[in-house]
Amino acid sequence: MLVKWIRCTVVDRRGFERGQRKWAGLPGEPGFRGQGGGWSKGRPNVAHVFAFWESRAFYDSFMARSHDRLAAGQSGTYRDLQAKLFDYRFDVKTGFEPRFTGVDVVRIAHCKVHADRVEHYALMQEKVWNPAMAGSPGMVRGLFGEAPENEFLVMSMWRSEAEHGKYRRERVERLLLRTQTEADIASLAGDVVQLEPSWTV
Template identity: 65%
Template sequence: MLVKWIRCGVIDRAGFERGQRKWAGLLGEPGFRGQGGGWSRGQPGVAHLFSIWDTRAYHDAFMAGSHDRLAAAQEGTYESLGVKLFEHRLDVKVGFRARFADTDVLRLMHCKVRPDRTEHFTLMQEKVWNPAMAGSPGMLRGVFAQGPDGDFLVLSMWDTATERAKYREGPVARLSERADLEADVLAVAGDVVDVVQVWTV
């Protein structure tokens, strides 16, 4: 399974949102599982989108085919666009589904992991972080995925922002120490995304 993360620095919010609805055209694309996203809480004007595909080959075929036609609706509405691709490694909590309709908030963590620590980092995700998130009320499901050059993404879906805040305020520091996170990572960046349901495909 391929997880595509798209980060947009938006300059025309209304135009961007109108164009975002055009991505409903993804339905019926071979290998497409679902797409959703919304606005960053911490970075004004930033939108995050996550598109899930069965395989890289299906995604690449879409990029060579229908993509440009769908993307044209948002031309001129953003000043920056970043795209990263990740391969699924682990589910968080239950079998991951590309479903955003029941989700209020997304939490993303983007980690740059030291080359000699990727196995340990993955093991700690499985043994420490995943059980902690899975036991948190309000946490629906998530995915742990790996990109090139030590890039990792943890995407978790929450039914309310209140429940996610409780998890953040609770065990995160203790879990970081237990997982020896500082020894594994070169950099960690995160964001909280308020899901816009009309963007869900």
């Protein structure tokens, strides 16, 4: 599965949201698995969108055919758009599905990892971080994705911001020490996204 993460700064909120509804045509596209998104909790007017495709081939075909027509509805409503593609590697909690039901917030961590630490980083993610997140009340589903140049995306979906906050307060600091994450990571960018149900396709 291919995961696309889009982030941009919105300059015309009403126009952007109107355009966002035009993506409702995606389910007819071959290989499309789901899309959703919302607003950054920490940065005003920053929007995040997450899209899932069965494979790179299906995604490339969509980009060549239908993408520009659907995207035209949002032209001029945003700036500083960044889009990244990640290959799905494994679930954070068993049974990941590309859907947004029963979820209020999405937490994303985008990491660049030192080349000689990639194996250790992925192992710690699988053996330490994932069980800790999966065992936390309110964590619904998540995934671990990889891109070229030692880039990784950890995406976790939570029933509420309060439950995600509780996990951060009670466990993250201890886990950072245990996994030596700081030695693995060259850079880390993260955000908490308040989902907009009307953007879910």
